[in-house]
Amino acid sequence: MIKNARMKATVLCAVAHAFVLSSFAWAADTQVRNIDSGTNAKVTGIIISHDGDVMRVREATDAVVAVVVSSTTKIGLKHGMFGRTTMDAATLIPGLRVEAEGTGNDKGQLAAKKVSFDSNDLKAARAIDTRMTPLEARAGQLEGRAGQLEGRAGQLETRSTDLEGRSQTLETRAGQIEDKAKQTDQQVASADASASKANQGVNTLGGRVNALDDYETKGTTTVYFAIKSTKLTEKAKQELNALVESTKDAKAYMIEVAGFADSTGNAEMNQELSQKRAQAVVQYLQEQGNVPLRRILAPAGLGTSHSAADNTTKQGRQQNRRVEVRVLVNRGISG
Numbered sequence: 001m002i003k004n005a006r007m008k009a010t011v012l013c014a015v016a017h018a019f020v021l022s023s024f025a026w027a028a029d030t031q032v033r034n035i036d037s038g039t040n041a042k043v044t045g046i047i048i049s050h051d052g053d054v055m056r057v058r059e060a061t062d063a064v065v066a067v068v069v070s071s072t073t074k075i076g077l078k079h080g081m082f083g084r085t086t087m088d089a090a091t092l093i094p095g096l097r098v099e100a101e102g103t104g105n106d107k108g109q110l111a112a113k114k115v116s117f118d119s120n121d122l123k124a125a126r127a128i129d130t131r132m133t134p135l136e137a138r139a140g141q142l143e144g145r146a147g148q149l150e151g152r153a154g155q156l157e158t159r160s161t162d163l164e165g166r167s168q169t170l171e172t173r174a175g176q177i178e179d180k181a182k183q184t185d186q187q188v189a190s191a192d193a194s195a196s197k198a199n200q201g202v203n204t205l206g207g208r209v210n211a212l213d214d215y216e217t218k219g220t221t222t223v224y225f226a227i228k229s230t231k232l233t234e235k236a237k238q239e240l241n242a243l244v245e246s247t248k249d250a251k252a253y254m255i256e257v258a259g260f261a262d263s264t265g266n267a268e269m270n271q272e273l274s275q276k277r278a279q280a281v282v283q284y285l286q287e288q289g290n291v292p293l294r295r296i297l298a299p300a301g302l303g304t305s306h307s308a309a310d311n312t313t314k315q316g317r318q319q320n321r322r323v324e325v326r327v328l329v330n331r332g333i334s335g
Contacts, residue, residue, distance in 0.1 A: 275301025
């Protein structure tokens with residue numbers, strides 16, 4: 001489950017507030033799901049908008065459920081059997097994968113008693129928020145420009161009407177007015193073309209925003225370690241060099257690093273060992289591979305979870321002392 005949560009958090013890179021723009025079209029692309037009044041229900045999905053005390057959550061089926069978050073709603077991080085860390089409603093940002101439990105109200109909404117989410121999903125959603133601010137600003141500029149052009153077109157059309165009215169009473173100036181009318185028509189056509197181009201730019205940007213939660217794996221490698229060791233072998237360095245080389249022409253890519261350990265030793269030691277192995281790979285990518293820090297997701301040490309082979313054999317334990325590295329490319333931004 002840890003690995004699934006980590007992959008989901010990565011896929012959210014989401015963009016979402018990316019979801020700020022894509023929310024304009026959510027009703028046309030998805031179906032609203034109402035919760036029967038008085039019915040206990042649970043909703044799991046990604047927040048696509050949060051306005052006041054109502055947030056809209058898109059489920060895996062693409063259905064959208066309105067969830068009401070009140071002052072009595074318990075909001076917190078998931079920590080398995082050990083409980084939750086309390087958070088406030090400001091944490092519920094677009095792009096965050098949440099699980100909401102509550103009762104349906106008379107508006108078909110889910111009145112949430114509890115909203116919880118994974119810390120990795122929160123990190124990914126916040127990263128999306130930071131990355132999407134420039135795109136949102138650009139979209140606003142394009143929409144403003146389109147409005148100015150439309151206003152200008154209206155002014156030109158009004159001017160054209162005035163000139164046609166004057167042509168009926170000022171026959172002696174008919175030639176001059178006719179020339180002005182032709183110029184006005186050309187200006188209107190130019191303004192319409194500019195407005196159309198601006199609208200096309202906004203539509204293109206909206207399509208890219210909708211693809212911000214769509215990631216594609218462009219390269220993977222797995223490096224192995226000796227017993228109780230965090231030192232990279234020469235073979236591991238060669239494989240990491242090859243992976244870095246594959247990213248030279250990539251755009252909008254991120255590198256995901258996850259460390260693991262075999263069952264030798266206690267759980268606390270293995271957890272620390274897996275984290276140090278992941279950090280060793282990140283350090284090599286930064287220092288020797290010249291990979292920018294912003295391109296590398298926070299390294300994860302996952303201990304003995306998600307074993308690749310049987311820990312009861314020497315060969316199996318050798319395969320479990322590893323770090324998995326993936327290159328992920330965001331379809332929305334790279335497009």
